[in-house]
Amino acid sequence: xxxxEETISAGTFSNAAGNTTSSYYAYPSNFxxxxxxxxxxxxxxxxxxxxxxxxxxxxxxKPTVNNPVYVRHEGGVVMYPTAGITSIDINYIRKPxxxxxVGGTAAGQVVANLSASDYQNFELHASEExxxxxKILSYAGVIIRAADITQAAAAKEQQIIQSER
Amino acid sequence: xxxxxxxxxxxxxxxxxxxxxGNTPAxxxxxxxxxxxxxxxIINNFIVAYIGEDKALAKVPRYEVDFWAQRGxxxxxxxxxxxxxxxxxxxxxxxxxxxPQDYVNYIKVSQVGEDGKKDxxxxxxxxxxxxxxxxxxxxxxxxxxxxxxxxAAKSTAITRFQDPNNPANRTRSLxxxxxxxxxxxxxxxxxxxxxxEDMSGAGTFFIDNEAGVIFFDSTFSGRPDNLIIxxxxxxxIADNGDxxxxxxxxxxxxxxxxxxxxxxxxLRPSTVQLAPLYKKEASSKMRNAKIRLSNxxxxxxxxxxxxxxxxxxx
Numbered sequence: 001x002x003x004x005e006e007t008i009s010a011g012t013f014s015n016a017a018g019n020t021t022s023s024y025y026a027y028p029s030n031f032x033x034x035x036x037x038x039x040x041x042x043x044x045x046x047x048x049x050x051x052x053x054x055x056x057x058x059x060x061x062k063p064t065v066n067n068p069v070y071v072r073h074e075g076g077v078v079m080y081p082t083a084g085i086t087s088i089d090i091n092y093i094r095k096p097x098x099x100x101x102v103g104g105t106a107a108g109q110v111v112a113n114l115s116a117s118d119y120q121n122f123e124l125h126a127s128e129e130x131x132x133x134x135k136i137l138s139y140a141g142v143i144i145r146a147a148d149i150t151q152a153a154a155a156k157e158q159q160i161i162q163s164e165r
Numbered sequence: 166x167x168x169x170x171x172x173x174x175x176x177x178x179x180x181x182x183x184x185x186x187g188n189t190p191a192x193x194x195x196x197x198x199x200x201x202x203x204x205x206x207i208i209n210n211f212i213v214a215y216i217g218e219d220k221a222l223a224k225v226p227r228y229e230v231d232f233w234a235q236r237g238x239x240x241x242x243x244x245x246x247x248x249x250x251x252x253x254x255x256x257x258x259x260x261x262x263x264x265p266q267d268y269v270n271y272i273k274v275s276q277v278g279e280d281g282k283k284d285x286x287x288x289x290x291x292x293x294x295x296x297x298x299x300x301x302x303x304x305x306x307x308x309x310x311x312x313x314x315x316x317a318a319k320s321t322a323i324t325r326f327q328d329p330n331n332p333a334n335r336t337r338s339l340x341x342x343x344x345x346x347x348x349x350x351x352x353x354x355x356x357x358x359x360x361x362e363d364m365s366g367a368g369t370f371f372i373d374n375e376a377g378v379i380f381f382d383s384t385f386s387g388r389p390d391n392l393i394i395x396x397x398x399x400x401x402i403a404d405n406g407d408x409x410x411x412x413x414x415x416x417x418x419x420x421x422x423x424x425x426x427x428x429x430x431x432l433r434p435s436t437v438q439l440a441p442l443y444k445k446e447a448s449s450k451m452r453n454a455k456i457r458l459s460n461x462x463x464x465x466x467x468x469x470x471x472x473x474x475x476x477x478x479x
Contacts, residue, residue: 045227060235061228064406066205069228 001125003035004028004094009087013073023082026075027092035091037070037077044068044079044088052080096123131160171199202418204402205409208234211425222429222436230425235402237424241417242401243269245455249396253277256391260327260381264372265395267403274370274379277392286393289369290362294323294376326371329386420454423447 006028013024027034037044047055047069055061055069063069063080070077070088079085100120103113113119124132134156141149171178173190180188182196208230216222216230249272254262275283297317299307307315325331368384385391402411413421427443430436 043227047226047228055228058232060232060402060405063228066407066409067227067231 001123002032002094002096003091004030005089005091007087007089008076010079010085013076013078015074021073021078023079023085024073025077025079025088025090027077027090028094030094030097031092032095033093034072034077035093037079037088037090039068039079039085039088040065042066042068044070046070046072056080131157134160201412201414203409204234204238204411204413205407207413207418207421208408211422215422215426221426221439222433225429229429231408233425233428234408234421235405235411236428237421238402238411238413239400240424241413241421241451241454242398245417245420245451245458246401246414250399251394251396253392253394256381256385256393258386260383260385261378262393264377264379265397265399267399268377268397269399270397271372272396272398275394275396276367277390277394279390283394284367286367286370287362287365289326289371289382292322292326292369292371292380292382294320294371294373294378294380297321323371323373323380326382327380327386329383331383334383414458416457417454420447420450423450 008025008028010022011024011026013021013026015021037046049071052063052069052071055063065081065084068079068081068085070079077088077090079088097120099122100116100118101110101112102116102119103111105111112121122132134153138150138153138157141147141151141153172194176185176188177190177193178196180186180190181193208227211230211234212225212227214220216225250265250267252265256262273283274286274288276286278284297320299315299317301307309315325333328334366384369382371380371382372378373380379395381393404410423443424447427440427447430443431440
């Protein structure tokens with residue numbers, strides 16, 4: 001449900017000490033977990049920062065534009081070879097969008113304004129609706145300091161867990 | 166893109182040969198491309214067919230597959246593939262020329278005859294090009310400013326080998342040999358016990374692998390037409406920056422898969438038990454590939470054998 005793809009252009013990364021890393025491709029802001037990395041429809045393999053040192057010294061395994069590799073780096077990846085590649089395509093799992101129920105109350109009920117430009121519903125499968133409602137109930141009980149509501153929510157949650165086994 | 170199917174129309178395929186630039190495809194792979202496949206294709210095919218869950222190899226990084234594919238290409242180039250390279254060089258007055266950049270070993274050295282056919286030259290086994298330190302009048306070594314021994318650009322041994330004015334290198338004419346009136350010619354002493362290896366009038370050569378130079382003897386000096394052909398083998402991956410341009414004959418494709426499978430499996434604890442089986446498979450497929458690429462044709466063999474059966478009259 002949250003698989004995503006994005007094309008990223010090359011950039012640089014600078015750390016607090018002032019070291020700059022080139023051939024750096026930063027993850028998108030909604031990035032959660034990395035899937036595959038490719039460039040020009042050629043799959044890039046992941047290697048460790050130690051392995052790349054050996055690969056670069058071996059004439060038979062030195063990365064080329066047609067056989068690229070990448071190393072994970074803070075908030076992104078570094079592609080090898082460092083020259084000849086200008087953009088990469090990454091396949092990744094993104095974070096769910098932040099929920100925004102813009103609206104107000106009607107007859108004492110919170111009602112979402114579905115037509116608001118920044119309206120954002122929960123990005124969950126319909127089968128998870130019950131669990132979500134119970135969680136909301138539990139946290140609501142905590143907020144209004146109603147222990148019986150929290151307990152009722154916890155009992156319902158246990159019931160859901162039991163039924164799923 | 167895989168080459169296991171025709172990728173050009175007939176018009177596109179023949180356009181380059183016919184000088185039809187308009188219909189020649191971009192990056193045309195050349196006439197006869199269908200007989201070979203690229204190393205890039207072989208690697209991709211191998212990853213698809215051999216690597217994955219429930220397959221021969223569970224997980225292998227791409228760079229490792231690349232490595233063994235290229236190692237296979239090197240080994241196959243040495244003794245299975247008929248991927249000889251050849252250069253035709255006009256020999257200058259220095260009687261030497263540098264070896265090609267992708268040279269690994271020579272197959273044969275020959276001189277082009279007037280009929281365009283190759284006359285095979287044989288190497289001289291008794292010549293060497295040793296390092297020759299420079300010496301002063303007292304035979305002490307000479308040193309440079311850093312204290313290292315200075316060496317001559319060319320050894321005296323190879324200089325004498327190539328010197329056309331050296332009496333020892335003079336080729337005797339037929340008249341010399343049978344001129345009984347010329348008592349200066351010591352034919353009575355030298356003709357008996359002579360070594361046929363040293364008597365070739367065609368000339369000999371010597372390859373200095375360390376210097377990367379091939380030297381020819383003084384026989385070649387002054388010849389009007391010194392066209393030399395060097396047939397040599399390379400390792401097949403001189404241009405490995407782009408493996409899609411490294412080609413393997415399709416007749417050896419399966420052998421290369423088997424070679425890669427064996428070498429990748431023998432390194433992994435989970436598959437090492439099957440390595441002996443893969444080794445046998447690789448060995449037999451390599452033998453098959455070698456036989457296939459030997460290109461034996463029944464008619465050609467019959468023609469050669471017919472020649473052998475002739476009576477030699479003398």
